[in-house]
Amino acid sequence: MNRKINPELLSAYLDGELSPEEVKRVEEELSYSPSLREKLAELKKIKEFTTTSIKSIPEAPYFETRLFAELDEKPFLVKIKKWVPAFGFTLLTIFIMILLKLNPDFINNIFEEQKMNLAGFYKENLKPLLFASELTNEDIFNFAFYNQLPLDNKKSQYIQLGSDKKGNDYFEINTAGFSAKEDNFKRFVETLSLSSKEQEQFDSLMKSYAEALQTQILVNDKNTIAISPNLWNYRKAIVADILAFAKQSSEEIANAFPVLFKVETPVVEKVVKNVKAKKDNEYIFFTPDTLFIDTFVFNEDEFNKEMAKVERLIEEQYEGIENQKRVMREQEIVKLKLDSSLIKLRKAPRVDKNINIYVDSNFCRVEISKIEIPDIELPDMDSLEAIINEAAKQVQAFSFKFDLPKKSSRINEFNFKFETDSLHQYNFNIPVPPVDSIIMERFRNFNMGHFPFQNDSIVKWFNHFKFDSTFTINPRDFHLRMKEFEEQMEKFKEEMEKLKKELGKDSVKVQSKKYIEI
């Protein structure tokens, strides 16, 4: 006989809860089946554990005394005790209803007061983040042309301005890894070939903007950043000023970029004057737990006096002045920490009136659809903007060519030529590490650990900003494209090997150049 026994019967058999017929059946099956016996032994063990593991609760000597005292209590008092909470709650509700009837704005007033208190809290002790002496000409130049300003002197965080396809302006606070190229200002000045007097004038111009930018971004010890909407206008003013200066100082430049320099100097002067004259009395406050726009007047004169006093004190009392200043400035740096719970805003941005917030582990973007950028009389501002954009398009009309790497050199080098239709041609030698090992290693393993930012930005970066000018790409597509790219690189490598054999021992010469035109 090999009938199956319901395991529940075994458990009941162990508890002595079976009828005599069932007991007989189970015992018969147990005699045939070792596995059944094993199962029974397991259940028995479990039962033993249960029986021996539960401690008994200690006796309560006063239990009966308490119980009978409660039973002896008068019923009336018991009823009162029972109904007091309900009565109390009802009275409170009625009181609140009467209060709201007589004073309908009561709750709104409380909220407004709390909002003001919170806003007041975050507005305390605001100081400029960007000290004029810390902002270099390079920083001002990059701000003008790349919309980036460093938020600390170690350049570990940046504020990036921009506007999307819909015309919404935004600013982002980014971690390092997205920085603008280095030495842009230096190369620009070299191109202009300024005299020493002109160089001084230019430095002075940049210095004046550095001082003006001081009051555009304020911070305090509560991890608050306050950004003036005028910052957008300042950028435009700096661009206009720099280009006007360039036109004045270098006819060669002016001739090289005729489209760009249709801007007349008086117009630029007007723009700059109006931007600088505008009072900074409204700021966007960016705090650890909230974002709001509010009025705030920063007393620059008082701040400058305070800074002068502190610097004098440091000069008088301490040695190693430069180090001390640096330490003091570093202490003013705001480390913006984003609440990790906001990461969910990556997929579903928080929309609050005219502000959209997108959060990633590397940066935070705030889109302001209806920012109140102060009105300035800029009759030609739009056309100036259009001219700059047109010039940018002109830049794309150049061709880039590169030669194959020289066989003799240990590290492969690409010879890079930058040619235009006019006078200039630049040659760069760029050392390039072995392509195949990088690509094969990196894309085979898809190891993102070497990049200065975290994995989620790589995979989901392009999906973040739905209405952005950056193109969107599905992560799966991205991966497939990477695979295709890897296969193409394999083919490219094979072709390179064939080519090397065909060319023989000769080094790479003109006839072996390959060009890629963009």
Place this chain on the structure above:
Amino acid sequence: MNSKTKEKVTQPQTRILEINDDFSLIKRFIEGDESTFKTLVHRHKEKVRNIIYLTVCKPELVDDIAQEVFITVYKNLKHFRFESRFTTWLYRVTVNKCRDHMRKMKIRNIFVPVKENEEPAYNLLHENIDIPEIVRKSIYKLPEKLRTPLLLKDIEGFSYQEIADTIQCEVGTVKSRIFRAREGLRNLLKPYEDELKG
């Protein structure tokens, strides 16, 4: 044999009626002798407290819930119909009070922050493993509807019928739940197989 009237109880064999058995005490209570309630309390309080402890698993709540049980019994004893044993009814009231409390605790816990430092289920790195403690914790991990019948059987020695009457379900359900509780416990104790064999 006692000359007093015999009374059949639910069990097959007849018992000689003692003057102080539960039914007699209840009858005298109904007739006005409230002092008999003290005897009932004294007789059954430890069992009630043990059942509460096994069900709720919180020693600090045992006496409060037990008080509530006996107050309810006191208020409703006059309506006792003598159709089942007093203990069946008493334990049923006890289990229901425990469930009410656990429901209130569940609602209250919605508004209370979750405790971050829960004890780890398995402390394999601990050198001196306390097996009864492990078994106890595993038992309390079982859901209440499985744990209660298991403990009423293995600790209090209730029959399946008594358990079914107490928790108001069928005997088959009790059988199934006790088996599932033991299977659940077996799975929870699997990581400690070696230690438990010793």
